[in-house]
Amino acid sequence: MAMLEVKDLNVYYGMIQAIKGISFEVNQGEVIALIGANGAGKTTTLHAVTGLTPVKSGHIFFEGKDITKVPAHKIVSMGMAHVPEGRRVFAQLSVYQNLKMGAYTRKDKDEIRQTLDMVYEHFPRLEERKNQMAGTLSGGEQQMLAMGRALMSHPKIILMDEPSMGLSPIFVNEIFEIIKKVSAAGTTVLLVEQNAKKALSIADRAYVLETGKIILQGDADKLLNDESVKKAYLGE
Template sequence: MLELNKINVFYGGIHALKDLSIHVNEGEVVTLIGSNGAGKTSMLKTISGIVKAKEGAIKYLDKDITGASASDIVKMGIAHVPEGRRVFANMSVMENLEMGAYIRTDKEGIKEDYEKIFERFPRLKERRTQMAGTLSGGEQQMLAMGRALMLRPKLILLDEPSMGLAPIMVDEIFSIIQDINKSGTTVLLVEQNANMALSIAHRAYVIQTGSIALEGNGCDLLNNENVKKTYLGG
């Protein structure tokens, strides 16, 4: 479904991604773990067209999207939930969800999807008229995910969805990610909570200073001694 082949990204003189190659198969949850500054967010921004690769190729559904604009990539069915949630703070919950559907014209389908979002996130239904900036961190994360799902994406990119959340909310968010995947959406997940991320992943990659250091299925990496020592506190 998605293939990154020898991607190189630079920020001025900083070489952020170095010959990075990964692939994501349709229907998978693929997790990328690594320490702060390893290049996880840069990779997601490059996929979604916010950052441009200097070298290498990105293919999505067998189409080269390396030079595509961020708006075109959204239209192709790739939704990006950024680090820090980035909800529209001065807009209501409902208005945020409407923004997620801004490229769609199927009014009945959009209406159906509002109901699906409210079924999946009952708290958002209760707060539909509330300003997004007044929600708790966990509720904002749910809203950011709900807004992305309003696109009806084939692939969803999640950047640190558990960051800054209480443990009980982390469990809920990861349960929702699994539910999204079971409903037919492919998930590429960047996450510092390596334990949780690997436990729900079909496959996973470990990134170190812009390069892939390890790859394997989620369960194998969860039990890998080096991964345990470096990322799982074991």
């Protein structure tokens, strides 16, 4: 059984159909990439899965349970975390306060402290800046904070939306190394990313979205060498 299964998903914004009957699945332990151009429907797909955007028809299953109509905050408590596009840190709160916000569904203080230690291990810079206001961090540091905040909920699966957007190449490499570490530690990852080459280089499998439809899918290494993918998304 897949950890996350999306079946015949349709999403509309008013009269405009943004997602057109897509189906995909994410198995436990996988890194799955959703790639495609701007406006392809990648972010809308993540918003539908995490309960932030209503679904017109179709179903979303998480660990075998239908979560299509489940509110977003309950989806978080079930074990799904979302790192939004644009990072969305709480600018007026400290790094530490932002991280604590990520654990708001949890009650066990000892386990929360252990997770915080794990986050600091992944992101030493966050520990160095734990008392600094989040709004004063660089873009790369804010991305680390958004990822760390998501990990504080101790998720089974983490959905990441454009983690490399607006970052310098050095930070991009650092972020993708951390994604690999998060995966290696046992967290399943669904990654939306415009940097298709980077995404495919760390993913197990991938789906290519175009105008709300999945037009290609398969093993990431095969898609990395697919001529149509190279031409359309890899700048080759």
